[in-house]
Amino acid sequence: MKATNTLKQLHERQSIYSKEISLLFYELYGDRPQAKEAFHKLTSCIEKLFGERPKKLVKLDEERSINKNWLLSEQHVGMALYVDRFAENLVGLVDKLDYLDDLGVNCVHLMPIMKRRKGESDGGYAVADFLKVDPLFGKNSDLTKLGNELKKRDQLLLLDFVMNHTADDHEWVKKAKAGDEFYQDFFLMYDDRTVPDAFEQNLLEVFAETHPGNFTFDEDAQKWVFTTFHSYQWDLNYKNPHVFIAMLENICRLSNFGADIIRVDAPAFMWKKMGTTSQNLDEVHVLLQLLRACMNIIAPGVALLSEAIVAPHEIMKYYGTGDKTGKECQLSYNAMTMALLWDTVATQNNRLMLAAQTSMPSKPLGTTWLNYVRCHDDIGLGYDDEHIRKAGFDPFMHRQYLIRYLVGEEGHSNARGARYMYNPKTKDARISGAGASLIGLEKAIAKNDEAAIDQAIRHFVTLHGIVLSLGGFPMLYYGDEQAMMNDYSYLHKEDQKHDNRWMHRPLYNEETFDFVKNKGTHQYKMFSQLQYLIGLRKQLPEFADYNNIQFWNIGNEQILAYTRTREHKTILVIANLSNRIQMISSDDLKEIHQFFNYYYEDVITEERLFENSPYFKLEPYQLRWVRN
Numbered sequence: 001m002k003a004t005n006t007l008k009q010l011h012e013r014q015s016i017y018s019k020e021i022s023l024l025f026y027e028l029y030g031d032r033p034q035a036k037e038a039f040h041k042l043t044s045c046i047e048k049l050f051g052e053r054p055k056k057l058v059k060l061d062e063e064r065s066i067n068k069n070w071l072l073s074e075q076h077v078g079m080a081l082y083v084d085r086f087a088e089n090l091v092g093l094v095d096k097l098d099y100l101d102d103l104g105v106n107c108v109h110l111m112p113i114m115k116r117r118k119g120e121s122d123g124g125y126a127v128a129d130f131l132k133v134d135p136l137f138g139k140n141s142d143l144t145k146l147g148n149e150l151k152k153r154d155q156l157l158l159l160d161f162v163m164n165h166t167a168d169d170h171e172w173v174k175k176a177k178a179g180d181e182f183y184q185d186f187f188l189m190y191d192d193r194t195v196p197d198a199f200e201q202n203l204l205e206v207f208a209e210t211h212p213g214n215f216t217f218d219e220d221a222q223k224w225v226f227t228t229f230h231s232y233q234w235d236l237n238y239k240n241p242h243v244f245i246a247m248l249e250n251i252c253r254l255s256n257f258g259a260d261i262i263r264v265d266a267p268a269f270m271w272k273k274m275g276t277t278s279q280n281l282d283e284v285h286v287l288l289q290l291l292r293a294c295m296n297i298i299a300p301g302v303a304l305l306s307e308a309i310v311a312p313h314e315i316m317k318y319y320g321t322g323d324k325t326g327k328e329c330q331l332s333y334n335a336m337t338m339a340l341l342w343d344t345v346a347t348q349n350n351r352l353m354l355a356a357q358t359s360m361p362s363k364p365l366g367t368t369w370l371n372y373v374r375c376h377d378d379i380g381l382g383y384d385d386e387h388i389r390k391a392g393f394d395p396f397m398h399r400q401y402l403i404r405y406l407v408g409e410e411g412h413s414n415a416r417g418a419r420y421m422y423n424p425k426t427k428d429a430r431i432s433g434a435g436a437s438l439i440g441l442e443k444a445i446a447k448n449d450e451a452a453i454d455q456a457i458r459h460f461v462t463l464h465g466i467v468l469s470l471g472g473f474p475m476l477y478y479g480d481e482q483a484m485m486n487d488y489s490y491l492h493k494e495d496q497k498h499d500n501r502w503m504h505r506p507l508y509n510e511e512t513f514d515f516v517k518n519k520g521t522h523q524y525k526m527f528s529q530l531q532y533l534i535g536l537r538k539q540l541p542e543f544a545d546y547n548n549i550q551f552w553n554i555g556n557e558q559i560l561a562y563t564r565t566r567e568h569k570t571i572l573v574i575a576n577l578s579n580r581i582q583m584i585s586s587d588d589l590k591e592i593h594q595f596f597n598y599y600y601e602d603v604i605t606e607e608r609l610f611e612n613s614p615y616f617k618l619e620p621y622q623l624r625w626v627r628n
């Protein structure tokens with residue numbers, strides 16, 4: 001162990017977390033043969049990894065263990081991006097940090113950059129080596145340099161960790177294929193279809209259209225392998241404690257590149273049990289709690305983000321429940337709110353948004369949402385049926401309407417999206433498409449309609465303004481800051497044409513960065529308005545996420561209204577969800593006056609509201625942040 005990471009620190013942390021680690025470990029692995037040996041291996045691995053933690057990161061770990069709520073701050077604004085598509089490679093990305101700075105972004109989420117499978121790789125989510133940067137992006141030292149540069153600028157680094165599976169050319173797979181039993185136990189491999197068929201009775205399909213079923217026959221091993229996602233992504237067998245230990249090593253060493261947040265990809269699928277859908281099982285939570293507890297000794301300053309895009313009541317569990325409340329992941333994707341935003345686009349009303357938001361329990365203090373308008377994946381219409389009914393709609397009919405609206409099949413629709421993973425039997429589908437195309441910019445530009453272009457931009461800015469003020473960690477998606485639209489060139493690329501998510505994964509070039517400097521362009525309008533809102537967010541401590549949000553029904557379905565209160569100060573966020581002007585009367589806000597004492601100032605427009613009139617106006621899709 002390096003002298004810098006002191007034994008005192010290690011012992012202090014061990015005294016707090018060792019008991020928990022042991023309990024969680026034996027809960028999962030107690031009935032495995034040689035569980036005790038595996039546990040010893042885990043404890044010495046934790047000590048080894050603690051010793052490997054770079055000195056400056058140990059310092060950060062210590063700082064964060066004092067400032068525990070560092071993640072909740074209104075100062076954070078992130079952006080998720082593909083390094084190669086945004087800046088060619090890691091060195092190029094360093095050059096582009098000023099652009100992000102200029103926008104106000106101070107956290108970058110790099111989509112997978114570790115060595116990927118050759119050929120199709122699901123955008124890098126098929127990882128061949130968890131600890132080697134793919135040559136496409138540069139070298140390991142380039143990632144370290146980027147990490148250092150970000151630290152210098154006081155910016156955060158978020159890295160992806162594909163925890164559920166490896167690529168089919170990972171070293172472990174190669175050994176398993178060659179008959180090495182130790183590594184065969186790293187995966188779920190079966191001699192014939194008996195077990196797979198029994199599993200399939202209850203499993204769902206993630207890529208039903210392109211990769212039906214959950215098992216793939218491997219010619220080399222002559223076995224059926226569990227592959228939830230693509231046939232080339234082999235699910236890891238977390239029932240084997242050696243898998244957990246090996247992946248703990250990988251996640252900690254990945255963190256040592258300077259990651260502040262690690263995105264745990266697809267955690268819902270990490271534990272399989274016959275007779276169930278093998279999603280969100282209790283063991284998944286025990287596994288994540290074990291991971292968190294181990295990292296509390298090794299790298300406590302690293303936050304875990306769960307990418308569990310699952311039903312709303314299931315998402316909450318990734319923060320931990322019962323006596324483990326707050327002891328699992330610190331961040332979770334707010335997929336529900338993201339999908340609800342797109343519901344407001346299609347319906348121009350707040351019904352489902354309010355029904356859902358007012359039914360959601362509060363998350364544990366200290367944890368936060370990752371809020372977003374769009375990301376690299378499709379939009380799943382994963383609302384709770386109960387919420388849809390509460391909003392007064394029929395779940396099936398409503399989802400069908402949303403799909404038709406978002407793909408542009410409804411007469412009045414401005415959206416230009418596409419169905420993703422359409423299931424002809426159930427008519428179910430998810431939605432692909434760039435945010436700007438879904439909001440109507442593509443159609444407005446095709447019609448050369450200036451007013452419609454401005455309206456689409458205003459609407460898209462408003463969705464972002466909601467995400468910036470909701471309470472949570474806002475994560476922009478690259479391309480959206482310039483309102484980039486669908487890119488149909490994927491249709492001509494062999495390794496992309498089967499996956500229309502590529503239509504919303506834009507490719508930048510040097511010119512792209514200049515668009516935002518050119519005042520007349522829609523890119524400039526989007527960028528500058530977003531930049532302005534980001535700047536404002538950082539001046540409003542009410543936007544820090546202390547579960548300090550309250551949604552209001554002000555009797556007008558076209559209006560979304562919520563307040564954010566902190567230390568006796570309140571911001572009212574009020575947005576017009578419709579394409580018509582809305583007038584808000586003082587009476588509409590009667591329940592909200594208690595916070596305002598009749599002094600209302602919109603910090604976005606710097607107007608004083610209700611000063612000379614009992615009404616104020618909201619233009620189509622206008623957003624106001626109103627302060628007392």
Ligand code: GLC
Pocket residue numbers: 122123125126162229265266307376377
């Ligand atoms: C996550 C990623 C998605 C990927 C899947 C399998 O959901 O966001 O892009 O296809 O995991 O790794």
